[in-house]
Amino acid sequence: PMLEERFETRLPTDSKEAEKHVLIFCFGPSVSTLLEELEAAGVPTVVIEEDEALARRLIETKHNVVYGKLDEGVFEHVGLSRARSLIVNSSDDQNAAAIIAARQLGYKGDILALVEDPLHYHPMLLAGATSAYTPRYILGAALASRASRKVSPTISGLQHLGNKLQISEARI
Numbered sequence: 001p002m003l004e005e006r007f008e009t010r011l012p013t014d015s016k017e018a019e020k021h022v023l024i025f026c027f028g029p030s031v032s033t034l035l036e037e038l039e040a041a042g043v044p045t046v047v048i049e050e051d052e053a054l055a056r057r058l059i060e061t062k063h064n065v066v067y068g069k070l071d072e073g074v075f076e077h078v079g080l081s082r083a084r085s086l087i088v089n090s091s092d093d094q095n096a097a098a099i100i101a102a103r104q105l106g107y108k109g110d111i112l113a114l115v116e117d118p119l120h121y122h123p124m125l126l127a128g129a130t131s132a133y134t135p136r137y138i139l140g141a142a143l144a145s146r147a148s149r150k151v152s153p154t155i156s157g158l159q160h161l162g163n164k165l166q167i168s169e170a171r172i
Helices: 002-007 028-038 052-060 092-104 118-127 135-151
Strands: 020-024 047-049 066-067 085-088 108-113 131-135 158-161 166-169
Touching: 020 028, 028 047, 047 052, 085 092, 085 118, 085 166, 092 108, 118 131
Parallel strands: 020 047, 020 085, 047 066, 085 108, 108 131
Antiparallel strands: 158 166
């Protein structure tokens, strides 16, 4: 372990040269596709990661990563004032703390929050987020609407009574 620590590459702790970039606070499945889309579109991105092992894996996949903790002032080392937008993707309490920290540092740009619990939607906006999204619940609702159409027809029991009158029952 001692030799491994000695010879393993050091993780970057700043990205001060970044300009007009999108900052992503904490990598996860919710932002993995977004990160690929932004990089394909030529939009520079910087991922701020607090987990050392995950930061190493992201660097191995050629992502621009800064390793640091929110309570150690990582926003001061990633060119926050020059960022195009900030996306927070951690736990809801960490997201709120990141939003407040960014606003206290004078960040005026867009902050997008990915919220785990829909009840935390409005508190994220009160903390200073420009927009908040609940990706798990949006995905669940979309899957449920598609599945319900496949399982049963939209309206069953439709009966025609002449040319202009219909009676139908819908299970609610």
